[in-house]
Amino acid sequence: MSAIVAEHDEHHDHDDHGPAKGILRWIITTNHKDIGTLYLIFALAMFFVGGVMALIIRAELFQPGLSFVEPQFFNSMTTMHALVMIFGGVMPAFVGLANWMIPLMIGAPDMALPRMNNMSFWMLVAGVVLLSSTLFMEGGAPAAGWTMYPPLVLQTGKALPFAIFSVHLLGISSIMGAINIIATIFNMRAPGMTLMRMPMFVWTWVITAFLLIAVMPVFAGAVTMLLTDKFFETSFFDAAGGGDPVLYQHIFWFFGHPEVYILILPTFGIASTIIPVFSRKPLFGYSSMVYATAAIAFLSFIVWAHHMFTVGMPLAGELYFMYSTMIIAVPTAVKVFNWTATMWKGAMTFETPMLFSISFVVLFTMGGFTGLMMAIAPSDLQYHDTYFIVAHFHYVLVPSAVFMIMAAAYYWLPKWTGNMYNEKIGQLHFWLSAVSVNILFFPQHFLGLAGMPRRIPDYAVQFTDWNMISSIGGFIFGFSQLLFLYIVVDTIRGGTGEKVTNEVWEGALQYGGGMTQGLEWTLPSPPPYHTFGEAPEVVVIEYEH
Amino acid sequence: MSTSHGYYIPHKATWPVLVTAGLLCMLAGFAGYLNGSSSGSGFMLLGFAIFIVMLAGWFTLQAGESESGTYNTQVGISFRMGMMWFIFSEVMFFAVFFGTLWYTRNLSVPWLGGEGTGAATKELLWPSFEAKWPSNGPKHLVDGKPDGGEFEAMGAFGLPLLNTLLLLSSGVTCTWAHHGLLAKNRDQLIKGLIATVTLGFLFVLCQATEYHEAYTEMGLTLGTGIYGSTFFMLTGFHGFHVCVGAIILSVVLFRSWKGHFKPENHFAFEAAAWYWHFVDVVWLGLFIFVYIM
Numbered sequence: 084m085s086a087i088v089a090e091h092d093e094h095h096d097h098d099d100h101g102p103a104k105g106i107l108r109w110i111i112t113t114n115h116k117d118i119g120t121l122y123l124i125f126a127l128a129m130f131f132v133g134g135v136m137a138l139i140i141r142a143e144l145f146q147p148g149l150s151f152v153e154p155q156f157f158n159s160m161t162t163m164h165a166l167v168m169i170f171g172g173v174m175p176a177f178v179g180l181a182n183w184m185i186p187l188m189i190g191a192p193d194m195a196l197p198r199m200n201n202m203s204f205w206m207l208v209a210g211v212v213l214l215s216s217t218l219f220m221e222g223g224a225p226a227a228g229w230t231m232y233p234p235l236v237l238q239t240g241k242a243l244p245f246a247i248f249s250v251h252l253l254g255i256s257s258i259m260g261a262i263n264i265i266a267t268i269f270n271m272r273a274p275g276m277t278l279m280r281m282p283m284f285v286w287t288w289v290i291t292a293f294l295l296i297a298v299m300p301v302f303a304g305a306v307t308m309l310l311t312d313k314f315f316e317t318s319f320f321d322a323a324g325g326g327d328p329v330l331y332q333h334i335f336w337f338f339g340h341p342e343v344y345i346l347i348l349p350t351f352g353i354a355s356t357i358i359p360v361f362s363r364k365p366l367f368g369y370s371s372m373v374y375a376t377a378a379i380a381f382l383s384f385i386v387w388a389h390h391m392f393t394v395g396m397p398l399a400g401e402l403y404f405m406y407s408t409m410i411i412a413v414p415t416a417v418k419v420f421n422w423t424a425t426m427w428k429g430a431m432t433f434e435t436p437m438l439f440s441i442s443f444v445v446l447f448t449m450g451g452f453t454g455l456m457m458a459i460a461p462s463d464l465q466y467h468d469t470y471f472i473v474a475h476f477h478y479v480l481v482p483s484a485v486f487m488i489m490a491a492a493y494y495w496l497p498k499w500t501g502n503m504y505n506e507k508i509g510q511l512h513f514w515l516s517a518v519s520v521n522i523l524f525f526p527q528h529f530l531g532l533a534g535m536p537r538r539i540p541d542y543a544v545q546f547t548d549w550n551m552i553s554s555i556g557g558f559i560f561g562f563s564q565l566l567f568l569y570i571v572v573d574t575i576r577g578g579t580g581e582k583v584t585n586e587v588w589e590g591a592l593q594y595g596g597g598m599t600q601g602l603e604w605t606l607p608s609p610p611p612y613h614t615f616g617e618a619p620e621v622v623v624i625e626y627e628h
Numbered sequence: 629m630s631t632s633h634g635y636y637i638p639h640k641a642t643w644p645v646l647v648t649a650g651l652l653c654m655l656a657g658f659a660g661y662l663n664g665s666s667s668g669s670g671f672m673l674l675g676f677a678i679f680i681v682m683l684a685g686w687f688t689l690q691a692g693e694s695e696s697g698t699y700n701t702q703v704g705i706s707f708r709m710g711m712m713w714f715i716f717s718e719v720m721f722f723a724v725f726f727g728t729l730w731y732t733r734n735l736s737v738p739w740l741g742g743e744g745t746g747a748a749t750k751e752l753l754w755p756s757f758e759a760k761w762p763s764n765g766p767k768h769l770v771d772g773k774p775d776g777g778e779f780e781a782m783g784a785f786g787l788p789l790l791n792t793l794l795l796l797s798s799g800v801t802c803t804w805a806h807h808g809l810l811a812k813n814r815d816q817l818i819k820g821l822i823a824t825v826t827l828g829f830l831f832v833l834c835q836a837t838e839y840h841e842a843y844t845e846m847g848l849t850l851g852t853g854i855y856g857s858t859f860f861m862l863t864g865f866h867g868f869h870v871c872v873g874a875i876i877l878s879v880v881l882f883r884s885w886k887g888h889f890k891p892e893n894h895f896a897f898e899a900a901a902w903y904w905h906f907v908d909v910v911w912l913g914l915f916i917f918v919y920i921m
Binding site for chain 2 (some may be wrong): 103110111112113114192193195196197198199201202205206208209212213216241244245247248251252258261262263265266267269270271296297298299300301303304305308310311314315316317318319321322323324325326327329330333334395397613
């Protein structure tokens with residue numbers, strides 16, 4: 084480490100620092116682009132691991148009866164699929180995008196705290212290692228659902244403490260990542276990049292980071308109490324000792340509801356970045372987008388018990404959580420209308436990132452509407468814990484969060500690699516995904532309304548047809564993602580052979596920033612290892628009304 | 629490397645991944661220990677040792693960089709933001725346990741006693757349970773009589789009051805030390821820190837005595853229903869934070885003695901002081917809500 088101090092002595096040699104050689108480059112890197120790449124590759128790998136688990140679930144549900152797996156293992160799969168996809172897939176993908184893009188978008192030389200940046204990635208790996216190790220333990224992986232409600236979760240075998248400590252590590256990783264992002268955004272912006280000029284992706288991420296710092300410790304506290312209830316004789320969630328299992332649900336969802344917005348806010352930011360570029364129009368209602376994001380984040384803290392309408396709550400509580408939940412539709416609708424208005428009369432083109440973005444606006448809106456249906460407490464008594472909720476949250480996670488992560492990859496891969504991806508295969512990937520995702524999840528609405536419960540490996544025969552259709556959609560969707568893997572690998576290795584310009588997409592410079600030129604598009608493609616050692620000039624775009 | 633405007637960007641950090649490895653080894657070992665594995669505690673101690681050594685290495689590096697003037701004001705702002713939001717995350721962590729105390733005391737125990745919609749629970753399960761605080765829950769009742777699970781609640785005005793005075797005065801000595809640092813009075817800085825650290829460890833000693841008394845004489849343990857659970861969880865995590873804070877302050881003391889810190893550049897001192905005051909404020913919350921009320 085003395086090398087670093089020595090380097091400091093020769094003060095102005097900053098551009099000739101390359102990465103370390105070989106595999107060590109990736110282990111000890113503090114470079115935001117390297118760490119972003121690590122996060123993204125890790126997320127892609129977890130996306131496939133979680134995807135395999137999903138296909139095991141869909142294979143088992145293809146027909147009634149027990150076909151392939153034991154019920155215990157089935158429940159482990161539903162639990163681990165959720166944990167892997169949320170904490171290993173979607174969240175790391177967003178942190179990876181944040182690492183790569185936020186310094187480039189605000190004109191910063193790197194993340195504010197580069198060593199901690201390295202540590203937060205390795206903490207994530209450590210957490211996932213602990214979590215995955217439970218698959219091979221006596222008693223199997225956790226099988227009580229990702230929500231880990233007591234008392235059921237306390238029946239977990241040897242896996243329980245490992246799962247709990249994995250949550251702690253993942254929480255530490257997320258908090259460190261979030262602190263880094265906040266410090267970067269508030270302390271590292273180039274002169275002229277004022278807060279209300281920042282790209283929407285940066286705005287949505289800074290708000291997401293606040294959510295993370297506020298709620299990850301809450302989750303850590305909740306699982307710590309599970310640990311002490313199991314191993315140290317405490318009675319937090321045990322009525323016989325004066326505690327209450329419902330208390331866990333309150334604490335969990337105080338974390339859990341902001342958590343689901345952590346999964347969707349950066350999605351909004353990506354959509355707000357891509358849609359203007361391919362519509363050749365500035366984002367409609369920039370400031371209302373910022374305020375809507377903040378409003379959604381605030382509301383996420385005061386609506387948690389709508390996940391618990393059937394658990395037994397005083398009537399006043401049911402009513403309060405019902406109405407407060409419905410209010411979320413207002414800022415969310417502001418966003419959907421703004422995206423639509425951005426496209427209105429735009430000179431639109433339909434490259435793969437834009438296709439994914441448009442399908443996101445449509446399918447996310449559907450997921451939002453089913454959310455409103457469930458917000459109505461009396462109706463929710465019918466929907467609760469059925470496949471209707473499974474359909475709902477998969478609509479806001481897969482064709483929303485996951486689609487926009489893939490849109491972001493298509494949008495920025497040429498910038499990252501300097502190579503163009505194969506547009507034909509990209510569009511094939513889009514159409515296969517967009518069609519199959521609906522075959523996969525739309526029938527689950529019907530199943531849920533008809534009363535099929537979630538997290539059960541078997542079902543009554545009348546549910547067979549829609550389950551078969553859903554499983555077929557699931558397998559098409561799953562295997563279509565191999566095209567994405569192919570495209571990513573192919574683009575890194577040269578893609579179409581066409582060298583891309585700095586701007587990559589026509590109009591990206593003008594419309595790809597917030598209220599300024601998109602800074603990342605002023606850089607070469609691929610950008611050098613270190614960028615913005617010198618603060619760039621921020622060009623504000625004046626729009627005529 | 630440092631950028632043209634002087635923001636120091638470190639390269640090739642080996643400490644973070646090693647710290648992480650230590651933490652992983654420690655937690656995996658602890659999990660194994662809880663599962664009854666014989667090698668669990670060994671891995672736990674090994675991991676803890678790795679964690680501490682690597683952390684020490686990392687901090688030594690940062691202290692050296694700080695003293696050699698590597699960090700400019702903007703880097704200092706990043707550090708301060710980092711510390712500030714880290715403390716906020718700690719606030720949220722403690723909020724969970726304060727919330728738990730509020731919920732159990734005002735909702736779940738009264739419900740078990742038949743209040744509100746809890747009438748059926750009481751009648752069917754534990755008809756003789758009377759809601760009161762402190763409570764160890766209905767499980768210690770056999771035919772309406774205690775089964776030997778009697779306990780004594782922790783009073784507020786013995787050791788806890790002394791502890792309050794200890795921590796509050798340590799906050800004062802910490803600020804006095806800071807004034808010494810700002811006034812370039814190294815003697816005052818060191819004396820202030822010695823006093824703060826001493827008071828901090830005295831607090832921990834008093835708390836250990838209190839715990840010993842609770843376990844041996846008062847029948848108050850982690851297993852004493854919800855009162856014991858919330859009492860030990862809140863005060864225990866707080867005590868742990870006092871230990872960590874006192875260790876951080878000891879490092880700051882050591883560095884002060886070595887001549888580190890300047891009036892215009894002493895982030896480590898500030899961070900330690902912020903943390904110490906945070907621990908102080910949490911204690912005031914504990915003293916009011918756990919002990920007095």
